[in-house]
Amino acid sequence: MNEHHPPGLDPVRLRAHLDRERPGLVRGELSAELIEGGRSNLTYRVTDGTSRWVVRRPPLGHVLATAHDMAREHRVISALDPTGVPVPRAVLLCEDESVLGAPFYVMDHVDGTPYRTAEQLVPLGPERTRALVLSLVDTLVTLHSVDPASVGLDGFGRPEGFLERQLRRWGKQLGASRSRDLPGIDELHAALGRRLPASPAPAIVHGDYRLDNVLADADDRIAAVLDWEMSTLGDPLTDLGLLVMYSARRHLPGSPVATTGAAPGHPEPRELVERYAAGSGRDVSDIAWYTAFAYFKLAVILEGIHYRYTLGQTVGAGFDRIGDLVPVFVDSGLTTLQEG
Structure with missing residues (x-):
């Protein structure tokens, strides 16, 4: 035994x-x-x-x-x-x-590889990396095309007022871990509230859709989507905004925040948005708001980790640098909203 x-x-x-x-x-x-x-x-x-x-x-x-x-x-x-x-x-x-x-x-158990960083994608080469990331977008289109009622998920969430609740929830989360002056973060939260878009028809939302939450098979297709703990019924463009954020060409060496956009062959965020729009038929003209909201959420999450680190409640490699990353994501959110 x-x-x-x-x-x-x-x-x-x-x-x-x-x-x-x-x-x-x-x-x-x-x-x-x-x-x-x-x-x-x-x-x-x-x-x-x-x-x-x-x-x-x-x-x-x-x-x-x-x-x-x-x-x-x-x-x-x-x-x-x-x-x-x-x-x-x-x-x-x-x-x-x-x-x-x-x-x-x-x-x-499903065989496959979760790619977390741009460095892990490099050995695939540009063509395979491109195919994999486009497959990630196509799989998201497939998820958002499923009629929740047809698979028994019509009571899986409360889509009405979804974005307002999300913004309120993350604002409260920020308040709970506020321990220092963070220039711009209140401005970003307020601007998101002022420019709240009208949501499209609700869909099954994954809630944390990115490359390292799926398994890729040997043919660079998505073998399985994992980590459904944040899933609900809501605004499907929140998934797309998060994917766009994680696809940015930002390189943060040693950071616990994994972005993949710097890998050779990785499609530009604009191409991902256009492919999603073509596949889903949805209006994506407000994608800047959803991407800025993703930056805000990540800034709040990182600030919470920083706060716990300062209290000695979180130990491990990289946690000492998380506090320095928060302003980067706040600035990115503000810039995305202004340019959108």
Whole structure:
């Protein structure tokens, strides 16, 4: 029996639960390894020596239920399974905390590579990088074309007033971690409020759509879209604005913020927007607002990390430099709004 297991997942207890709920699925002793940890949900690779699965559970310790809702992630990938959106096949949701100490779900393992930085894309070469990023846009078009009601997700969110609520929520988040003078950030928040666009028809929104939240296959196509913890029904252009922001040709060496736009062959943000517009038929004339909003959100997130770092609550490589990045994103947001 394997007594060495990663924190938060006991393979013996998991095997016993799977044997009860999915008899015959597991054919041998399970072993597990932690793929990703930290402040976000924990992700494990699990195998019986023949088959492989992935288990997702909330971080260890107390968490806000709404921020790490296993049932929500499981529901959306289950709903999208019969559509053209590439998602891992859901195996099981367990909300009984006595099994692993927290709710969790199991899904099939999908082979593929998550590309996080421009440096990781360089070995692909310009043509393959271009094909991959355009495939990322096409997959987003496919996601936003799914009728939520047709896959049982019509009650998955509250699309009315979505942008107002988002702006209010992130403004409150900023207030909760305000510990220093940040020139321009209140100006950016106010300008976003003044120029709030009229949202198009609601769609299934991923909430954190970027290259390192998908797996790319050997043919540079999207094999699976991962990390659905922020998903909801809302304004689809928020996903596009975030993708545009992460595609900017900004290079921040050693930064925990990964941008891919500097890779040779990476399409310009304008081409990504035009391809999305052509594929979706949506009006993208307000994309500057959505991109500036993405900059604002990231600035608030980074300021929160900086605040916790100054309190000694966050340790690790790169955290000492995060505070210096916040003004960069505030300035980028203001510039994007002015130029848009």
